Amino acid sequence: MRCVLVGPPGAGKGTQAQYIAQARLIPKISTGDIFRLNVRTGTELGVKAKQYMDSGDLVPDEVTIEMVRNRLAEDDAVKGFLLDGFPRNVPQAEVLGRMLDEMGTRLDVVLELVVDDDEVVRRLSGRRTCRNCGTVWHVDFDPPAVEGICDRCGGELFQRDDDRSETVRHRLEVYAEQTSPLVAYYAERGVLIGLDATGPVDNVTDRALDALRHQGD
Ligand code: AMP
Numbered sequence: 001m002r003c004v005l006v007g008p009p010g011a012g013k014g015t016q017a018q019y020i021a022q023a024r025l026i027p028k029i030s031t032g033d034i035f036r037l038n039v040r041t042g043t044e045l046g047v048k049a050k051q052y053m054d055s056g057d058l059v060p061d062e063v064t065i066e067m068v069r070n071r072l073a074e075d076d077a078v079k080g081f082l083l084d085g086f087p088r089n090v091p092q093a094e095v096l097g098r099m100l101d102e103m104g105t106r107l108d109v110v111l112e113l114v115v116d117d118d119e120v121v122r123r124l125s126g127r128r129t130c131r132n133c134g135t136v137w138h139v140d141f142d143p144p145a146v147e148g149i150c151d152r153c154g155g156e157l158f159q160r161d162d163d164r165s166e167t168v169r170h171r172l173e174v175y176a177e178q179t180s181p182l183v184a185y186y187a188e189r190g191v192l193i194g195l196d197a198t199g200p201v202d203n204v205t206d207r208a209l210d211a212l213r214h215q216g217d
Helices: 013-024 031-041 044-055 061-072 090-102 117-125 165-179 181-188 201-211
Strands: 002-006 028-030 081-084 109-114 127-130 136-138 192-196
Touching: 002 013, 002 181, 013 028, 013 081, 013 136, 013 201, 028 031, 028 061, 031 044, 031 061, 031 081, 044 061, 044 165, 061 090, 090 181, 109 181, 109 201, 117 127, 117 165, 165 181, 181 192, 192 201
Parallel strands: 002 081, 002 109, 028 081, 109 192
Antiparallel strands: 127 136
Protein backbone atom coordinates (compact mmCIF):
# COMPACT_ATOMS: atom_id res chain seq x y z
CA MET A 1 0.00 0.00 0.00
CA ARG A 2 1.24 3.49 -0.89
CA CYS A 3 -0.46 5.90 1.43
CA VAL A 4 -0.19 9.55 2.50
CA LEU A 5 -1.56 10.84 5.81
CA VAL A 6 -2.74 14.46 5.92
CA GLY A 7 -4.22 16.46 8.74
CA PRO A 8 -3.36 19.47 10.90
CA PRO A 9 -0.55 19.36 13.44
CA GLY A 10 -1.90 17.42 16.41
CA ALA A 11 -4.34 15.34 14.37
CA GLY A 12 -2.41 12.24 15.42
CA LYS A 13 -0.59 11.58 12.15
CA GLY A 14 2.62 10.37 13.83
CA THR A 15 0.77 8.12 16.27
CA GLN A 16 -1.56 6.61 13.69
CA ALA A 17 1.23 6.29 11.12
CA GLN A 18 3.17 4.18 13.61
CA TYR A 19 0.27 1.75 14.16
CA ILE A 20 -0.88 1.59 10.53
CA ALA A 21 2.66 0.98 9.29
CA GLN A 22 3.12 -1.85 11.82
CA ALA A 23 -0.20 -3.45 10.90
CA ARG A 24 0.40 -3.21 7.15
CA LEU A 25 4.12 -4.11 7.28
CA ILE A 26 5.26 -1.02 5.42
CA PRO A 27 7.78 1.65 6.46
CA LYS A 28 6.52 4.85 8.03
CA ILE A 29 8.31 7.75 6.40
CA SER A 30 7.94 10.87 8.51
CA THR A 31 9.65 14.00 7.17
CA GLY A 32 9.34 15.68 10.59
CA ASP A 33 11.12 12.72 12.25
CA ILE A 34 13.86 12.71 9.63
CA PHE A 35 14.39 16.47 10.07
CA ARG A 36 14.45 16.13 13.88
CA LEU A 37 17.02 13.32 13.68
CA ASN A 38 19.20 15.48 11.44
CA VAL A 39 18.88 18.47 13.79
CA ARG A 40 19.84 16.26 16.73
CA THR A 41 22.87 14.81 15.02
CA GLY A 42 23.94 18.19 13.61
CA THR A 43 24.05 17.24 9.91
CA GLU A 44 24.12 19.84 7.12
CA LEU A 45 20.46 19.03 6.40
CA GLY A 46 19.62 19.56 10.08
CA VAL A 47 21.36 22.93 10.12
CA LYS A 48 19.36 24.01 7.03
CA ALA A 49 16.04 22.84 8.50
CA LYS A 50 16.29 23.99 12.12
CA GLN A 51 15.46 27.69 11.79
CA TYR A 52 12.27 26.91 9.82
CA MET A 53 11.17 24.18 12.21
CA ASP A 54 11.73 26.34 15.28
CA SER A 55 9.48 29.04 13.89
CA GLY A 56 6.82 26.58 12.69
CA ASP A 57 7.42 27.33 9.00
CA LEU A 58 7.89 24.78 6.25
CA VAL A 59 11.43 23.82 5.33
CA PRO A 60 12.07 24.92 1.69
CA ASP A 61 10.76 22.49 -0.94
CA GLU A 62 14.11 21.84 -2.61
CA VAL A 63 15.59 20.58 0.68
CA THR A 64 12.54 18.49 1.61
CA ILE A 65 11.92 16.98 -1.81
CA GLU A 66 15.51 15.79 -2.23
CA MET A 67 15.35 14.13 1.17
CA VAL A 68 12.09 12.31 0.30
CA ARG A 69 13.39 11.28 -3.12
CA ASN A 70 16.39 9.59 -1.45
CA ARG A 71 14.23 7.92 1.19
CA LEU A 72 11.73 6.53 -1.34
CA ALA A 73 14.63 5.03 -3.30
CA GLU A 74 15.58 2.80 -0.35
CA ASP A 75 14.79 -0.91 -0.63
CA ASP A 76 12.18 -1.07 2.11
CA ALA A 77 9.97 1.50 0.32
CA VAL A 78 9.71 -0.44 -2.94
CA LYS A 79 6.64 -2.46 -1.94
CA GLY A 80 4.82 0.34 -0.18
CA PHE A 81 5.08 3.14 2.36
CA LEU A 82 3.14 5.41 4.62
CA LEU A 83 4.10 9.06 4.27
CA ASP A 84 3.54 11.20 7.36
CA GLY A 85 4.09 14.94 6.90
CA PHE A 86 4.78 14.86 3.16
CA PRO A 87 3.49 16.33 0.92
CA ARG A 88 2.79 19.52 2.84
CA ASN A 89 1.77 21.74 -0.09
CA VAL A 90 0.53 21.36 -3.67
CA PRO A 91 4.00 21.74 -5.32
CA GLN A 92 5.30 18.88 -3.14
CA ALA A 93 2.25 16.78 -4.10
CA GLU A 94 2.95 17.41 -7.78
CA VAL A 95 6.59 16.36 -7.41
CA LEU A 96 5.55 13.24 -5.48
CA GLY A 97 3.16 12.33 -8.32
CA ARG A 98 6.01 12.68 -10.83
CA MET A 99 8.43 10.65 -8.67
CA LEU A 100 5.91 7.81 -8.42
CA ASP A 101 5.25 8.00 -12.19
CA GLU A 102 8.97 7.56 -12.77
CA MET A 103 8.90 4.54 -10.48
CA GLY A 104 5.95 3.17 -12.50
CA THR A 105 3.52 3.38 -9.62
CA ARG A 106 1.01 5.68 -7.92
CA LEU A 107 -0.59 6.49 -4.58
CA ASP A 108 -3.34 4.12 -3.50
CA VAL A 109 -4.89 6.37 -0.92
CA VAL A 110 -4.64 9.64 1.01
CA LEU A 111 -6.10 9.42 4.50
CA GLU A 112 -7.19 12.74 5.98
CA LEU A 113 -7.33 12.82 9.79
CA VAL A 114 -10.12 15.27 10.65
CA VAL A 115 -10.10 17.15 14.00
CA ASP A 116 -11.11 20.70 14.91
CA ASP A 117 -8.72 23.51 16.00
CA ASP A 118 -9.62 23.50 19.74
CA GLU A 119 -8.92 19.80 19.96
CA VAL A 120 -5.62 20.28 18.13
CA VAL A 121 -4.41 22.89 20.65
CA ARG A 122 -5.42 20.62 23.57
CA ARG A 123 -3.56 17.71 22.08
CA LEU A 124 -0.37 19.54 21.16
CA SER A 125 0.07 21.22 24.53
CA GLY A 126 0.03 17.81 26.27
CA ARG A 127 2.10 15.96 23.71
CA ARG A 128 5.39 14.39 24.82
CA THR A 129 7.87 12.54 22.61
CA CYS A 130 10.47 9.94 23.55
CA ARG A 131 14.00 11.22 22.99
CA ASN A 132 15.19 7.70 22.32
CA CYS A 133 12.60 5.90 20.15
CA GLY A 134 10.34 8.75 19.02
CA THR A 135 7.12 7.23 20.43
CA VAL A 136 4.49 9.93 21.03
CA TRP A 137 2.53 10.10 24.32
CA HIS A 138 0.00 12.53 25.80
CA VAL A 139 -0.10 13.60 29.44
CA ASP A 140 -3.93 13.23 29.57
CA PHE A 141 -5.07 11.08 26.64
CA ASP A 142 -2.30 8.49 26.33
CA PRO A 143 -0.02 8.77 29.37
CA PRO A 144 2.92 6.43 29.97
CA ALA A 145 2.82 4.37 33.20
CA VAL A 146 5.55 6.54 34.77
CA GLU A 147 5.42 10.28 34.10
CA GLY A 148 8.25 11.48 31.84
CA ILE A 149 9.44 7.97 30.93
CA CYS A 150 8.66 6.06 27.73
CA ASP A 151 6.79 2.77 28.34
CA ARG A 152 8.33 1.21 25.26
CA CYS A 153 12.03 1.81 25.80
CA GLY A 154 12.51 3.64 29.11
CA GLY A 155 13.72 6.79 27.28
CA GLU A 156 13.17 10.32 28.55
CA LEU A 157 10.09 12.18 27.28
CA PHE A 158 10.31 15.80 26.16
CA GLN A 159 8.07 18.52 24.78
CA ARG A 160 8.93 19.57 21.24
CA ASP A 161 9.98 23.23 20.96
CA ASP A 162 7.42 23.74 18.22
CA ASP A 163 4.58 22.52 20.50
CA ARG A 164 4.73 25.76 22.52
CA SER A 165 1.52 27.76 22.15
CA GLU A 166 2.72 30.66 19.93
CA THR A 167 4.38 28.27 17.52
CA VAL A 168 1.32 26.00 17.51
CA ARG A 169 -0.87 28.89 16.37
CA HIS A 170 1.55 29.70 13.57
CA ARG A 171 1.73 26.03 12.48
CA LEU A 172 -2.08 25.96 12.27
CA GLU A 173 -2.01 29.03 9.99
CA VAL A 174 0.65 27.40 7.82
CA TYR A 175 -1.53 24.26 7.64
CA ALA A 176 -4.63 26.24 6.65
CA GLU A 177 -2.80 28.22 3.96
CA GLN A 178 -0.41 25.70 2.47
CA THR A 179 -1.39 22.14 3.40
CA SER A 180 -5.20 22.09 3.55
CA PRO A 181 -5.50 22.65 -0.26
CA LEU A 182 -4.16 19.08 -0.57
CA VAL A 183 -7.52 17.79 0.61
CA ALA A 184 -9.27 19.16 -2.50
CA TYR A 185 -6.28 18.22 -4.68
CA TYR A 186 -6.47 14.54 -3.70
CA ALA A 187 -10.29 14.47 -3.60
CA GLU A 188 -10.30 15.57 -7.26
CA ARG A 189 -7.98 12.67 -8.04
CA GLY A 190 -10.34 10.22 -6.34
CA VAL A 191 -7.91 8.95 -3.69
CA LEU A 192 -9.04 10.85 -0.58
CA ILE A 193 -10.65 9.18 2.44
CA GLY A 194 -11.69 11.46 5.33
CA LEU A 195 -11.54 9.92 8.81
CA ASP A 196 -12.92 11.23 12.10
CA ALA A 197 -9.73 11.35 14.20
CA THR A 198 -11.34 12.27 17.54
CA GLY A 199 -11.75 9.86 20.46
CA PRO A 200 -9.41 7.24 21.92
CA VAL A 201 -6.25 6.46 19.92
CA ASP A 202 -7.13 2.75 19.57
CA ASN A 203 -10.56 3.53 18.15
CA VAL A 204 -9.07 5.89 15.57
CA THR A 205 -6.53 3.19 14.59
CA ASP A 206 -9.33 0.62 14.21
CA ARG A 207 -11.32 3.00 12.01
CA ALA A 208 -8.22 3.82 9.97
CA LEU A 209 -7.29 0.16 9.39
CA ASP A 210 -10.87 -0.57 8.45
CA ALA A 211 -10.97 2.33 5.97
CA LEU A 212 -7.68 1.13 4.42
CA ARG A 213 -8.42 -2.59 4.32
CA HIS A 214 -9.10 -2.72 0.57
CA GLN A 215 -6.24 -0.41 -0.36
CA GLY A 216 -3.04 -1.73 -1.97
CA ASP A 217 -1.59 -5.10 -1.00
P1 AMP B 1 5.91 17.42 11.83
O1 AMP B 1 6.61 16.52 12.77
O2 AMP B 1 5.35 16.70 10.63
O3 AMP B 1 4.89 18.30 12.50
O4 AMP B 1 7.04 18.41 11.21
C1 AMP B 1 7.78 19.29 12.03
C2 AMP B 1 8.38 20.40 11.18
O5 AMP B 1 9.26 19.84 10.19
C3 AMP B 1 7.38 21.23 10.38
O6 AMP B 1 6.78 22.26 11.15
C4 AMP B 1 8.27 21.77 9.28
O7 AMP B 1 9.11 22.83 9.73
C5 AMP B 1 9.17 20.59 8.99
N1 AMP B 1 8.57 19.71 7.94
C6 AMP B 1 8.11 18.44 8.10
N2 AMP B 1 7.64 17.96 6.93
C7 AMP B 1 7.79 18.94 6.02
C8 AMP B 1 7.49 19.07 4.62
N3 AMP B 1 6.91 18.08 3.94
N4 AMP B 1 7.79 20.24 4.01
C9 AMP B 1 8.38 21.25 4.68
N5 AMP B 1 8.67 21.21 5.99
C10 AMP B 1 8.39 20.07 6.66
